[in-house]
Amino acid sequence: MRNFSTTELRAPLALLRLGARRYTRLVRRIFLALLLAASLASPNTATAQEDFSAWLEALRVEANQKGIPPYVTDVALDGVKPIPRVVELDRKQPESTITMAQYLANTVSDARVTRGRELLVQHKALLQRISAEYGIAPRTIIALWAMESNYGDVQGNFKVIDALATLAFEGRRAAFFRTELLEALRILAEGHIRPDAMKGSWAGAMGQAQFMPSTFRKWAADGDGDGKRDIWRSTADVFASTANFMRGLGWKGGESWGCEVKLPPNFDRLAIGPDVRKTVDIWRSRGVKKLGGAALPEIAGETSIVQPDGPGGRAFLVGDNFRAVMKWNRSTYFAAAVGLLSDRIGGAP
Numbered sequence: 001m002r003n004f005s006t007t008e009l010r011a012p013l014a015l016l017r018l019g020a021r022r023y024t025r026l027v028r029r030i031f032l033a034l035l036l037a038a039s040l041a042s043p044n045t046a047t048a049q050e051d052f053s054a055w056l057e058a059l060r061v062e063a064n065q066k067g068i069p070p071y072v073t074d075v076a077l078d079g080v081k082p083i084p085r086v087v088e089l090d091r092k093q094p095e096s097t098i099t100m101a102q103y104l105a106n107t108v109s110d111a112r113v114t115r116g117r118e119l120l121v122q123h124k125a126l127l128q129r130i131s132a133e134y135g136i137a138p139r140t141i142i143a144l145w146a147m148e149s150n151y152g153d154v155q156g157n158f159k160v161i162d163a164l165a166t167l168a169f170e171g172r173r174a175a176f177f178r179t180e181l182l183e184a185l186r187i188l189a190e191g192h193i194r195p196d197a198m199k200g201s202w203a204g205a206m207g208q209a210q211f212m213p214s215t216f217r218k219w220a221a222d223g224d225g226d227g228k229r230d231i232w233r234s235t236a237d238v239f240a241s242t243a244n245f246m247r248g249l250g251w252k253g254g255e256s257w258g259c260e261v262k263l264p265p266n267f268d269r270l271a272i273g274p275d276v277r278k279t280v281d282i283w284r285s286r287g288v289k290k291l292g293g294a295a296l297p298e299i300a301g302e303t304s305i306v307q308p309d310g311p312g313g314r315a316f317l318v319g320d321n322f323r324a325v326m327k328w329n330r331s332t333y334f335a336a337a338v339g340l341l342s343d344r345i346g347g348a349p
Contacts, residue, residue, distance in 0.1 A: 052082060055169050059178070063185050072189045076161050086158065086166040089202045100309045100333055107147060107337040108344065116142050116345035119151060126236055130223060134243035135253030139346030143338050144242050144328070145208065152208040155232065156201035160184055160213070164204045180204055183213035192220075192228045199232070207231035208238045211245075219245040250324040256299055257325065257339040258318035260291040269311065274323075274332075277302035283317060290317075308332040 060073045120127065120142050127138035149155050164184055167177035184204070188195055200206035204213065209231045211220060220229040223240030230237045264287035270276075271286070280296050280303055288305065290296055299319040306322075307315045316322075316336055325335040 052169055056080060056165065059165075059168075059181070063182060066182065068182070068185045068189050072185060076185055076188050076195045077165075080162050080165050082166045082169060083158070083162055083202075086163050086202045087170050090167060090170070090172060100314060100336070103333045104337055104340065108341045112146055112150075113341065113344045115151060116146055116341065119145075120345060123235065123239070126223075126239060130236075130239045130243050134240070134247050136243040136246050136251055137253070137342070137346065139342040140246070140251075140257075140338070141239050141242050142345055143342035144246070145238065146341060147334065147338055148210040149208045152235075152238070155207055155210075156199055156205065158200060158202050159196075160198045160200045160204050160206055161188075161195060163200070163202055164213075167203070177204070180213045183217050187213055187216060192230060193232060197232060209241050209245075211241065215245065216241075219248055245328070246324060249327040251321050252300070252324075255319065255321055256297050257321040257335075257342070258299065258303070258316055259297055259343075260340070261288050261296070261305065261315050261317045262291050262293070263288060263305070263315050272305045272307050272315070274304050274306055274318075277304050279303065280317070288317065306332055306336075308336065 056077055060070075060077055063073050064070055116139075120138060124138075127141060130136070130141065131138050145151055161181070161184055164177050164181040168174055168181050181204075184198065187193065188198065198206065201210065205211065206213065206216060207230075209220075211231060216229070216231065219241060220231055221237065221240035221244040222229050223236030223238070224234050226234075228234075228237070229241065231241050261283075267286070267288075271278075279301075280299050283303065283305065284296055288296065296317060299317070301320055303317055303319045305315055306318055307313050316339075318335075318339075322335050322339060325338050326332070329335070
């Protein structure tokens with residue numbers, strides 16, 4: 001009978017200490033990686049390396065036919081391979097949800113507010129120029145910068161071309177990601193960034209503004225006048241691009257996004273929701289007040305009461321600017337966090 005070493009006996013105990021949940025995630029991650037690796041090694045599966053090479057060549061031909069120069073595709077697509085980690089992240093389902101309190105604790109923290117105020121002062125002249133041009137308040141630009149990349153600190157380390165090629169090839173949402181990949185190649189053709197510097201998230205969201213390539217091509221702006229739209233390294237381009245996108249989404253300069261409110265006892269639950277729209281005067285008449293007891297702010301047009309966590313949760317009076325942020329990211333948590341963070345950074349009452 002074989003004698004096991006101390007190290008071999010210790011290994012199972014270490015795995016147990018990971019806990020059942022962490023161990024399950026680890027096994028699943030290993031399984032997915034092995035599955036993709038095996039599929040790439042097999043000539044009989046849709047994800048075989050031979051098929052990927054043929055798919056990539058067809059993409060190259062399509063890109064050239066659509067006006068992307070061969071020298072761009074030659075450089076950008078050379079050596080591109082599927083990334084197992086990208087496939088895993090794309091297929092991964094959330095294991096749990098968080099409350100709005102937990103979400104806001106992370107996104108609207110005191111540390112983030114303090115840094116945002118410092119950056120608001122540091123970039124005052126630039127922000128004032130961008131704000132005057134696009135009609136977006138400096139504090140809103142700073143808040144979106146914080147939410148998307150923690151002021152540029154977290155842009156993602158995936159090669160965008162490789163990540164998009166993986167997602168366009170592996171089948172799920174293939175058409176969407178193929179379009180984004182072609183847009184990314186056009187960005188390279190326009191000379192805004194080098195292929196090796198085009199980094200982003202696993203899903204292809206790029207730079208400090210976390211724009212998808214199609215969003216970049218439509219809304220990214222040259223804020224420093226150098227002829228390029230560099231949302232990776234140019235703060236001026238990040239601010240201008242953010243402001244231009246928000247203006248395109250319908251942000252109205254000089255108007256509030258909304259505020260947190262206190263609902264009166266026995267408030268009609270059927271009146272809560274983004275599809276119920278009324279003027280601020282009507283909400284006032286129904287006893288809705290700003291949190292703390294102050295009067296509601298003046299917000300033009302129709303407004304809604306939203307309660308992201310459902311009955312008993314925090315409630316917000318929101319207007320068209322909140323809806324504009326929702327077009328950026330379709331999450332009430334995100335939109336509320338942008339509003340609250342911008343208010344705290346800018347010192348709004």
